[in-house]
Amino acid sequence: MQNKGYKIIDFNKKADIYIINTCTVTNISDKKSRQIIRRAKQNNPNSIVIAVGCYAQVAKEKLEAIKEIDLVLGNNEKKDIDNYIEKYKGEHTYTHLEDVMMQKEFVDFGSTTHIDKTRAVIKIQDGCDRFCSYCIIPYARGRVRSRTIENTIEEIKMLAKKGIKEVVITGIHIASYGKDFKEKIELIDLLEQINKIDGIERIRLGSLEPTIITKEFLNRLTKLKKICHHFHLSLQSACNSTLERMNRKYTIEDFKNVVDLLRNTYKDVILTTDIIVGFPGETEEEFSITYNNLKQINFYKMHVFQYSRREGTKADKMLNQVSSQIKAQRSKKLIALSNENQKKYNSKMLGKIVDVLFEEEDKDAIKGHTQNYIIVKVKKENINEYHNQIKKVIITQIEEDELVGKLIM
Ligand code: SF4
Known part of the structure; x- marks a missing residue:
């Protein structure tokens, strides 16, 4: 959609279109999805509010009954949202949902990653x-x-x-x-x-x-x-x-x-x-x-x-x-x-040497995971630019339940 000229802005700002990717894993997720849909329309009563995703997929009638919704799209339709917007003529409510139970092939959204x-x-x-x-x-x-x-x-x-x-x-x-x-x-x-x-x-x-x-x-x-x-x-x-x-x-x-x-x-x-x-x-x-x-x-x-x-x-x-x-x-x-x-x-990790892939920095440390998924922190005075690099670290202390180590040069 960005390639077609759409611009993403903050949800709380006045947008022309709101796309709510709904979740339906529990009754509470349904409720939260409904609340966000209503909030979107309040942000701009003239906007097009689109409900997509799992809740839309399983409860189309319920969503159609919500007056704040303009378009209901299922999981497979996510990849064509721009086309559905172009087809939308202001009617209440326009729904497009394929029967997901009949879907036989993996749909690559182009950016599943x-x-x-x-x-x-x-x-x-x-x-x-x-x-x-x-x-x-x-x-x-x-x-x-x-x-x-x-x-x-x-x-x-x-x-x-x-x-x-x-x-x-x-x-x-x-x-x-x-x-x-x-x-x-x-x-x-x-x-x-x-x-x-x-x-x-x-x-x-x-x-x-x-x-x-x-x-x-x-x-x-x-x-x-x-x-x-x-x-x-x-x-x-x-x-x-x-x-x-x-x-x-x-x-x-x-x-x-x-x-x-x-x-x-x-x-x-x-x-x-x-x-x-x-x-x-x-x-x-x-x-x-x-x-x-x-x-x-x-x-x-x-x-x-x-x-x-x-x-x-x-x-x-x-x-x-x-x-x-x-x-x-x-x-x-x-x-x-x-x-x-x-x-x-x-x-038991104190004194051990581990390989850490560094992922994020805050003001005084850089953090990453070992291959077996333990978070390790290295204080900044010991490092230069190690983002996205795998380095050997010796675990020297535990600080507020976090493992802290020193780089082995
Ligand atoms: S039904 Fe499938 S997705 Fe749901 S909990 Fe069981 S295995 Fe996981």
Whole structure:
């Protein structure tokens, strides 16, 4: 749109067009999307307000009923917003939505990648066929569609030429990569190709479903020297009966086997995860099973979410919804456990030498990540211009839970 002469201005200013990329992951996200839509029209009552994205995709009628909205577009229509604006004749409300469930091919928006500080986040697939009972994503994003190896490699080569050293491989469910192709192509095939690209020094995997980690997968993965030894395995609950109600396809025993496989393969591996507390029907006993298993697994960091209802999902209709007070208590307990784990791990890092890719500077330090995703800070008096460079650092102290080190020249 910028190439066609559109100018991006601050959301709070008076714009001719407002594009709201809506989220629908919980009922609260829907509410926030509606609030922002209303705010946009208040900023300029004569503007065209466009709702795109996941909420628009799953709740077209609801959005059409909002008088502040002029145009409703789905996920696939995002790439043609400028064309829809040109066609728009001021009618209330003009909707264009393809049935995303029928979408068979990966839609490349031309810029599916974004640069997060120094690393490039590469989207390799869209959609999900898993239908976890709490999740609306399969309805909003449709079935699994994968980006071709050729197209992905071409883009990463271009990024490497621009100086990008680290790529993060993401999607809605990257473990499903390739299942929509006619030929047998899997995530590991793509990773092997990325590993060959000159200039790329680190390949980081986004959130992974644990079931993809098998001995065979790891046999091939360990040959790829650029793979970061950091795995974010989405666990969601560490109690089998809760996992079953969530419609997750593994047991806690399967998960622990995966953890053992990874820890036996990579000595410096860091494991992180997502956990939902207060899922419908989660009793004290179930939570305590989860807590004890999590303590045993000892993740470096856990992202803890309080279950949030989402209309249109199975979990929303389940009996025994958990009160917000109990959810908050459980969340607090798990966050405390996560902080404790991280502190313990960090204290063992003192005196160790690590490779850090420097990403951001503030007034007195430059920060970056190790390959296994620990943040390291180096005070500025020790450095010159190390942005986007990988350097060896010795960890000398811990300051407010952050590792601080000195460059080794
Ligand atoms: S695997 Fe992830 S995206 Fe797919 S349904 Fe489950 S939670 Fe949603």
